[in-house]
Amino acid sequence: MTATYRVxxxxxxxxxxxxxxxxxLLNRRGLSAAASEADAGVVILNTCAVREKAEDKLYSRLGExxxxxxxxxxxxxxxxxxxxxxxxxxxxxxxxxxDLVLGPRAIKNLxxxxxxxxxxxxxxxxxxxxxxxxxxxxxxxxxxxxxRVTVMEGCNKTCTYCIVPxxxxxxxxxxxxALLDEVRRLADRGFVEIELLxxxxxxxxxxxxxxxxxxxxxGVARVGGIKRVRFTTSHPLHFTERIAAAMxxxxxLCPYLHLPVQSGSNAVLRAMKRGYSRxxxxxxxxxxxxxxxxxxxxxxxxVAFPGETEDDHAATMxxxxxxxxxxxxxxxxxxxPGTPAESLDGIPRAVAKDRHMRLLELQAGIQEERMSRFAGxxxxxxxxxxxxxxxxxxxxxxxxxxxxxxxxxxVFDAPRPLEPGRLVDVKIERTTPHQLRGTxxxxxxxxxxxxxxxxxxxxx
Ligand code: SAM
Ligand code: SF4
Numbered sequence: 001m002t003a004t005y006r007v008x009x010x011x012x013x014x015x016x017x018x019x020x021x022x023x024x025l026l027n028r029r030g031l032s033a034a035a036s037e038a039d040a041g042v043v044i045l046n047t048c049a050v051r052e053k054a055e056d057k058l059y060s061r062l063g064e065x066x067x068x069x070x071x072x073x074x075x076x077x078x079x080x081x082x083x084x085x086x087x088x089x090x091x092x093x094x095x096x097x098x099d100l101v102l103g104p105r106a107i108k109n110l111x112x113x114x115x116x117x118x119x120x121x122x123x124x125x126x127x128x129x130x131x132x133x134x135x136x137x138x139x140x141x142x143x144x145x146x147x148r149v150t151v152m153e154g155c156n157k158t159c160t161y162c163i164v165p166x167x168x169x170x171x172x173x174x175x176x177x178a179l180l181d182e183v184r185r186l187a188d189r190g191f192v193e194i195e196l197l198x199x200x201x202x203x204x205x206x207x208x209x210x211x212x213x214x215x216x217x218x219g220v221a222r223v224g225g226i227k228r229v230r231f232t233t234s235h236p237l238h239f240t241e242r243i244a245a246a247m248x249x250x251x252x253l254c255p256y257l258h259l260p261v262q263s264g265s266n267a268v269l270r271a272m273k274r275g276y277s278r279x280x281x282x283x284x285x286x287x288x289x290x291x292x293x294x295x296x297x298x299x300x301x302x303v304a305f306p307g308e309t310e311d312d313h314a315a316t317m318x319x320x321x322x323x324x325x326x327x328x329x330x331x332x333x334x335x336x337p338g339t340p341a342e343s344l345d346g347i348p349r350a351v352a353k354d355r356h357m358r359l360l361e362l363q364a365g366i367q368e369e370r371m372s373r374f375a376g377x378x379x380x381x382x383x384x385x386x387x388x389x390x391x392x393x394x395x396x397x398x399x400x401x402x403x404x405x406x407x408x409x410x411v412f413d414a415p416r417p418l419e420p421g422r423l424v425d426v427k428i429e430r431t432t433p434h435q436l437r438g439t440x441x442x443x444x445x446x447x448x449x450x451x452x453x454x455x456x457x458x459x460x
Pocket of ligand 2: 155157158159163164165235
């Protein structure tokens with residue numbers, strides 16, 4: 001049992017990919033994924049520190065694991081990810097049964113750290129600057145067909161609310177050739193979609209080869225066998241015309257962009273130290289929309305940042321109405337330890353919640369309209385798995401889900417089994433604010449195929 005592990009992940013795509021790297025590194029050392037918690041010899045909690053809620057979740061999960069450790073003292077419990085980095089040895093004080101604490105940049109050492117933790121309590125929260133050179137090829141890609149590729153670690157920005165520069169350190173960028181080699185090997189293994197990852201992904205640069213992120217996108221998009229390329233998360237300050245042009249010109253680059261704005265008020269953007277104004281942001285949207293036809297766009301908002309007035313919130317609402325995002329993630333501001341905004345006076349919770357609700361209500365109508373533009377279209381979907389929710393597909397048919405090139409979730413019926421990881425065309429018949437629904441293109445719609453097949457069935 002000690003040779004089995006379980007990784008539980010909260011948070012962003014970088015964390016999800018960190019979990020894939022952990023799995024790959026442990027597999028190489030002869031460990032294997034546990035079928036269930038009860039079978040796991042090592043449990044790794046791969047945490048997120050961006051908002052306080054995520055921390056609360058960690059300690060409630062640790063409360064459960066404490067009971068398990070009482071029954072099985074040889075169980076190794078590890079706290080990894082951004083809370084590991086942020087809280088360090090304090091985790092041992094609050095949860096003395098934890099055996100190992102490590103930060104995101106210590107993942108390359110995970111197998112050795114686990115071995116050491118079997119003998120004595122262990123911690124590695126060094127911000128290893130060379131971490132970008134290790135362990136990427138070992139990653140166990142867990143999504144069929146889609147491979148995440150880290151282009152940089154860390155973040156050099158100083159947004160006043162954000163813990164990430166503390167937990168993930170200064171930026172280290174991977175080398176262009178190493179990245180292209182990794183993508184080629186992934187293509188050889190049958191991956192068709194690449195997601196380039198970084199906290200500030202579009203600031204990536206390979207100084208030695210004078211390449212920028214637009215060059216990297218074009219290089220990856222041209223690797224044989226790669227059909228779709230996306231990237232996250234872009235910072236508005238680094239979103240250049242060159243990147244937009246690459247998106248418009250390279251067929252493999254998906255027409256989808258996540259460009260976090262955080263607020264529509266210039267006063268709040270200044271207080272957040274984002275480095276751009278609402279006008280700059282909207283200009284950039286117009287620029288990229290002009291270069292990428294039918295672009296889908298999403299963003300992040302932080303609602304009720306300290307000092308945000310009703311007028312500031314109105315400016316955010318106006319920006320959302322003007323930009324017409326396909327969807328957004330919105331968060332109530334959460335003070336993070338050691339950040340410049342931590343000491344600022346917060347907005348009363350009821351006011352914050354009311355502002356959040358109004359923003360979501362505004363978006364509901366916009367989202368419905370943005371989704372409706374796909375009705376009747378044919379979407380290319382990467383099959384991710386079978387959809388077992390809601391009503392059943394017609395007899396003999398299967399229901400699948402996946403994402404299209406616009407990062408929309410598509411749920412569709414197919415007349416035969418499909419392997420996860422392959423691309424299929426789907427005729428969109430119905431849209432909802434959160435999903436597209438349809439039938440595999442070329443297959444007769446379920447109703448028609450049923451009526452055609454009935455006489456045959458009856459004759460048997
Ligand atoms: N690097 C990306 C960027 O600058 O847009 C985002 C990284 S951050 C992990 C993801 C999102 O979490 C941010 O875009 C922001 O909306 C949100 N976030 C970060 N710190 C937060 C805080 N203290 N309170 C609430 N939301 C926060
Ligand atoms: Fe945090 Fe700002 Fe860096 Fe994004 S750019 S990770 S919000 S500091």
